[in-house]
Amino acid sequence: MTLITRPNLPDADGFLAELQAAHRGLAEAESAALNARLVLILANHVGSRAALSEALALAVRTGARGPSAPSRSPEDT
Amino acid sequence: MPYVHRRFPYRSPPGLTAPEPRHPVVIVGAGPVGLALALDLARRGQRVTVLDDNDVVSVGSRAICWSKRSLEILDRLGVGERCLAKGVTWKVGRTFHRDTQVFEFDLLPEAGHKMPAFVNLQQYYVEEYLAEAALASPLIELRFRNRVEGLAVGEDHVRLGVGTPEGPYAIEADWLVACDGARSPVRRMLGLEFAGELFEERFLIADIEMKADFPAERRFWFEPTFHPGQSALLHKQPDDIWRIDLQLGWDADPEAEKRPERVIPRIERMVGHRDFRLDWVSVYTFQCRRLARFVHGRVIFAGDSAHVVSPFGARGGNGGLEDAAGLGWRLAAVLSGRAEAAILAAYDRERTFAADENILNSSRATRFISPAPGAERLFRDAVLALAAEADFARPMVNSGRLSRPCVYPLGAPDDPRLPPAARPGAVAPDAPQGNGWLTEALGMEATLLAIGAEPPATGLRTLRAEINAAVADRYLGQSDRALYLVRPDQVIAARWVAAGAAEVEAAAQALWREPA
Numbered sequence: 272m273t274l275i276t277r278p279n280l281p282d283a284d285g286f287l288a289e290l291q292a293a294h295r296g297l298a299e300a301e302s303a304a305l306n307a308r309l310v311l312i313l314a315n316h317v318g319s320r321a322a323l324s325e326a327l328a329l330a331v332r333t334g335a336r337g338p339s340a341p342s343r344s345p346e347d348t
Numbered sequence: 349m350p351y352v353h354r355r356f357p358y359r360s361p362p363g364l365t366a367p368e369p370r371h372p373v374v375i376v377g378a379g380p381v382g383l384a385l386a387l388d389l390a391r392r393g394q395r396v397t398v399l400d401d402n403d404v405v406s407v408g409s410r411a412i413c414w415s416k417r418s419l420e421i422l423d424r425l426g427v428g429e430r431c432l433a434k435g436v437t438w439k440v441g442r443t444f445h446r447d448t449q450v451f452e453f454d455l456l457p458e459a460g461h462k463m464p465a466f467v468n469l470q471q472y473y474v475e476e477y478l479a480e481a482a483l484a485s486p487l488i489e490l491r492f493r494n495r496v497e498g499l500a501v502g503e504d505h506v507r508l509g510v511g512t513p514e515g516p517y518a519i520e521a522d523w524l525v526a527c528d529g530a531r532s533p534v535r536r537m538l539g540l541e542f543a544g545e546l547f548e549e550r551f552l553i554a555d556i557e558m559k560a561d562f563p564a565e566r567r568f569w570f571e572p573t574f575h576p577g578q579s580a581l582l583h584k585q586p587d588d589i590w591r592i593d594l595q596l597g598w599d600a601d602p603e604a605e606k607r608p609e610r611v612i613p614r615i616e617r618m619v620g621h622r623d624f625r626l627d628w629v630s631v632y633t634f635q636c637r638r639l640a641r642f643v644h645g646r647v648i649f650a651g652d653s654a655h656v657v658s659p660f661g662a663r664g665g666n667g668g669l670e671d672a673a674g675l676g677w678r679l680a681a682v683l684s685g686r687a688e689a690a691i692l693a694a695y696d697r698e699r700t701f702a703a704d705e706n707i708l709n710s711s712r713a714t715r716f717i718s719p720a721p722g723a724e725r726l727f728r729d730a731v732l733a734l735a736a737e738a739d740f741a742r743p744m745v746n747s748g749r750l751s752r753p754c755v756y757p758l759g760a761p762d763d764p765r766l767p768p769a770a771r772p773g774a775v776a777p778d779a780p781q782g783n784g785w786l787t788e789a790l791g792m793e794a795t796l797l798a799i800g801a802e803p804p805a806t807g808l809r810t811l812r813a814e815i816n817a818a819v820a821d822r823y824l825g826q827s828d829r830a831l832y833l834v835r836p837d838q839v840i841a842a843r844w845v846a847a848g849a850a851e852v853e854a855a856a857q858a859l860w861r862e863p864a
């Protein structure tokens with residue numbers, strides 16, 4: 272695993288509030304566009320293709336719905 | 349002045365009156381790929397027959413951008429300098445979003461190469477030069493207005509039914525190379541699947557004649573004010589001809605969009621005036637597809653018959669010329685009995701690998717230019733929005749990654765001390781040599797290139813390179829000597845800082861033998 276999944280962000284509560292504030296008043300499409308730009312900016316900052324692929328997989332996995340969706344994948348164990 | 353399509357002569361083929369002896373190799377299609385392959389085989393002493401259903405070179409706006417590798421291939425076939433002299437040399441590309449430049453590239457920042465990164469030259473000129481060279485070759489028989497209509501594949505030969513203005517005849521060939529284009533009748537007659545994707549987008553492609561002093565650069569716009577919400581491309585060609593691509597959207601009506609009363613105002617908005625002549629207009633949709641395999645017994649596919657790509661990146665014709673270079677020396681070796689037919693598997697392996705790389709790059713660019721609604725569009729627009737301000741986003745703006753030869757994965761002898769530009773599988777980089785060039789000195793034969801080293805005594809053709817800054821940079825790196833084994837297609841086969849005759853000979857023999 273290259274991706275850091277343990278808590279690593281100082282003032283995580285503050286960041287979440289800042290993120291939500293940035294989206295306040297935006298239409299859904301504007302919000303989506305803001306997120307897209309943010310993802311690209313952060314991806315460049317991370318700079319590790321392996322970490323990004325793992326992040327993407329984690330995001331996809333945790334969004335999977337339904338009872339058959341696996342809650343853990345082999346990489347987790 | 350519009351290009352004048354001269355008719356090539358039709359001659360009654362002997363097969364109309366009496367059975368012809370079996371031909372060693374028949375090429376179907378006298379497009380750039382079939383003609384280049386015919387010349388390559390002839391330069392290697394092979395007799396070849398080319399059948400084409402037509403008797404003129406390519407009509408209308410098709411390929412214009414020819415890569416450095418293509419120019420080097422064409423040069424060995426005797427027409428590179430003509431293409432260079434007639435073509436418009438360029439290496440800088442600029443990409444704009446709305447009306448601001450967001451990205452700029454220089455494709456050949458260093459000197460010391462005979463050929464530039466790209467020339468723009470209408471496909472009809474390239475075909476004209478190739479056809480003239482083929483007509484002048486005593487080993488090539490070009491049969492115009494000979495349409496392949498039937499095909500029967502035997503164990504060790506192929507039988508063709510051919511239609512001519514005077515009626516049908518049949519011929520047999522030991523080998524058939526299908527260079528019959530994207531709609532390949534040979535592929536269809538064999539019932540082979542051509543898998544891939546169609547992009548749901550339409551592009552207006554126009555060649556116009558006008559006097560303009562825009563620089564010889566590739567210019568690409570996303571959402572320019574002159575063509576809102578869509579993309580546009582401008583390229584300079586010889587004879588005051590300019591190539592214009594305008595994205596139209598999937599819902600555009602191709603027939604209506606081709607009408608001058610629709611086209612002229614669109615172009616007027618782009619170039620700012622009406623002082624131009626429409627030379628050719630067409631509306632295209634693009635696809636990326638390939639055959640699963642390029643070699644099917646005695647039938648071999650090369651060029652658009654084997655793979656098609658969308659044109660952003662100019663990988664179609666250039667990829668096809670690379671096919672011809674990768675096939676010619678091997679097929680010649682099979683025809684002359686020097687190698688077993690099994691070595692054609694290496695052509696298949698290398699060129700399907702290359703086709704995948706070309707398809708990957710072409711599809712990514714097409715998706716960036718024409719993203720699907722939803723997230724694909726969202727991220728595309730995010731890149732464009734960021735590119736105005738953030739450096740990192742600029743290289744993500746993708747209007748086409750221009751054709752470069754791939755590096756074949758060879759697993760051949762290598763030495764990590766030598767520079768990556770000349771690693772095994774890569775095309776041998778050019779460099780000045782005396783009054784000429786290394787690509788000229790390498791020629792068409794397998795060559796042992798000795799640089800600052802005494803070459804071991806082998807049966808190979810040996811060339812001692814003159815060391816200069818370009819050679820040192822491209823071939824030596826930190827080392828003071830090196831030995832390079834260069835294939836007949838000028839791809840590097842193996843290299844060593846030092847090696848004995850046995851090692852070099854083993855690597856050379858491996859070129860002509862497919863491992864079991």
Ligand SMILES: Cc1cc2nc3c(=O)[nH]c(=O)nc-3n(C[C@H](O)[C@H](O)[C@H](O)COP(=O)(O)OP(=O)(O)OC[C@H]3O[C@@H](n4cnc5c(N)ncnc54)[C@H](O)[C@@H]3O)c2cc1C
Pocket residue numbers: 376377378379380381382399400401402406409410411412413414471494495496497527528529530532533553632650651652653659662663664665666667668
């Ligand atoms: C708008 C556009 C822009 C492009 N831009 C570029 C570019 O900038 N750079 C680039 O490298 N590529 C470009 N391409 C792609 C390039 O045009 C093709 O890849 C190239 O023409 C392929 O050459 P080919 O010899 O394989 O096939 P073709 O050029 O299609 O030739 C096939 C030949 O086979 C003949 N034939 C067909 N059926 C039969 C038959 N039954 N019997 C006998 N003969 C037959 C045809 O008459 C034709 O002469 C572009 C294409 C388009 C459409």
